[in-house]
Amino acid sequence: xxxxxxxxxxxxxGPRFRLDLMPYLFILPAxxxxxxxxxxxxxxxxxxxxxxxxxxxxxxxFAGLDHYTFILNDNRFLNALGHNFIFLGLAVVxxxxxxxxxxxxxxxxxxGRVVFRAALFLPAIFSGVVIAYVWKWIYHSFxxxxxxxxxxxxxxxxxxxxxxxxxxxxxxxFVAYTWAxxxxxxxxxxxxxxxxxTDIFDAARVDxxxxxxxxxxxxxxxxxxxxxxxxTLRIFTAMGIFGVVYILTGGGPFYSSxxxxxxxxxxxxxxxxxxxxxxASVNAVIVVILTTGFIKFREWRSWSx
Numbered sequence: 001x002x003x004x005x006x007x008x009x010x011x012x013x014g015p016r017f018r019l020d021l022m023p024y025l026f027i028l029p030a031x032x033x034x035x036x037x038x039x040x041x042x043x044x045x046x047x048x049x050x051x052x053x054x055x056x057x058x059x060x061x062f063a064g065l066d067h068y069t070f071i072l073n074d075n076r077f078l079n080a081l082g083h084n085f086i087f088l089g090l091a092v093v094x095x096x097x098x099x100x101x102x103x104x105x106x107x108x109x110x111x112g113r114v115v116f117r118a119a120l121f122l123p124a125i126f127s128g129v130v131i132a133y134v135w136k137w138i139y140h141s142f143x144x145x146x147x148x149x150x151x152x153x154x155x156x157x158x159x160x161x162x163x164x165x166x167x168x169x170x171x172x173x174f175v176a177y178t179w180a181x182x183x184x185x186x187x188x189x190x191x192x193x194x195x196x197x198t199d200i201f202d203a204a205r206v207d208x209x210x211x212x213x214x215x216x217x218x219x220x221x222x223x224x225x226x227x228x229x230x231x232t233l234r235i236f237t238a239m240g241i242f243g244v245v246y247i248l249t250g251g252g253p254f255y256s257s258x259x260x261x262x263x264x265x266x267x268x269x270x271x272x273x274x275x276x277x278x279x280a281s282v283n284a285v286i287v288v289i290l291t292t293g294f295i296k297f298r299e300w301r302s303w304s305x
Contacts, residue, residue, distance in 0.1 A: 042284060049277035056271060067278035077279055080251075080258040083170055084283075087177070087259065088238040088290075092231055095178050099185025099230065104219065106186075107193045117190070124183030132247035135176035139163050139248070163249050166256035173245045173257055180244065181237060185230050192226035193219070228298045232291050239287045 049068070052061040071077045106116050123131065138145045139162040147159040162172040196219070204214050220227075242261035245251065251258035251266070260283045267276035 045277045046281045046284075049274060049281050052274055054271040054273050055268075063274060067274040068282070071275055071279050071282065076255060076258065077260070077263055079255055080260045080263040081283075081286075083257065083259050084239050084241070086170065087174060087241055088235060090174055091177070091181070091234045091238040095182040096185050096227075096230055096234060098178070098182040099187075100189050100220075100223075102182070102186045103189035103193055104215065106190055117187075121183040121187055123179050124181070124187075126180070128180065128243035129247060131176060131180045132244045135172075135179070135244075136163070136248055139172055164253055166253050169249050169253060169257040173248050176244050176248060177237075177241060181234075184233070188230055188233075189223065189226060192223045196222045224298070228295060231294065235290050235294065236287060239283060239290070 050063060050065075052063045052066075102120055106113055106120070109116065126134075137143075141147065141161050141164065144162075146162065150156060150159050160168055163169050200218055200222075201214060204218055209217070240261060241259055242265070245257055245259050246262055246265070249257040251262040260279060264276045264279050264283075267273075267279065
């Protein structure tokens with residue numbers, strides 16, 4: 001009896017911590033690829049931005065903040081940064097709104113949903129180079145489709161040098177960017193719509209809610225997390241735009257459509273690697289600040305509501 005009580009009264013040992021390495025082994029190849037091909041070059045670029053070097057004769061002469069001082073006082077860099085912010089402001093509004101509207105349209109229709117979804121997403125599957133050359137043909141001053149259509153319908157007075165006018169070049173490139181990007185937003189919103197319970201829409205229909213009331217009071221609030229992802233994606237793409245602008249205008253005319261990545265490319269072509277890496281680092285810091293700030297703001301709004 002004493003032995004039984006002693007055994008029963010003996011405290012059990014606490015749970016032993018056991019680290020299961022198997023899940024980490026599964027993700028290790030992806031982590032290594034990301035570090036080597038993504039994070040590694042970013043950190044190396046930031047490191048080399050503090051040194052004077054070029055592609056022909058790299059040196060290890062420490063430059064401190066000289067490269068950052070130069071680009072932050074360079075009007076061409078500030079001009080390119082301003083154009084990126086214009087792209088960002090337009091990208092957050094236009095492709096996102098188009099994606100939401102088309103997602104709701106496809107969600108509401110009963111027949112031909114797969115056909116519409118495939119047709120509207122089709123531009124997104126092409127590479128940026130293909131899209132840029134298609135729109136370069138559309139915008140061509142003399143043989144372009146856009147000016148030809150305007151002439152054919154009696155609106156010849158509205159024909160323009162779409163890529164040669166310094167007032168229109170940036171916005172013309174944005175139209176091509178929008179055509180290539182709204183499909184991603186549409187598909188993501190459509191996936192979010194399919195996760196909303198149909199009972200909510202049925203109850204709203206019974207209560208007499210019209211189409212727009214369902215959009216503003218049900219659809220948009222239920223897609224807040226999806227909006228966060230879509231807008232974050234637009235921040236990355238707008239601040240890193242390169243291929244479409246480079247092929248359509250090369251940043252011209254007279255730097256009127258210049259963006260940061262083209263500025264960096266130009267500095268690399270001039271063998272000014274210090275300025276190029278400093279400009280790229282500033283752009284990366286801005287992207288991190290914008291995305292982090294936006295996500296924190298969304299979390300705060302969700303918590304406060």
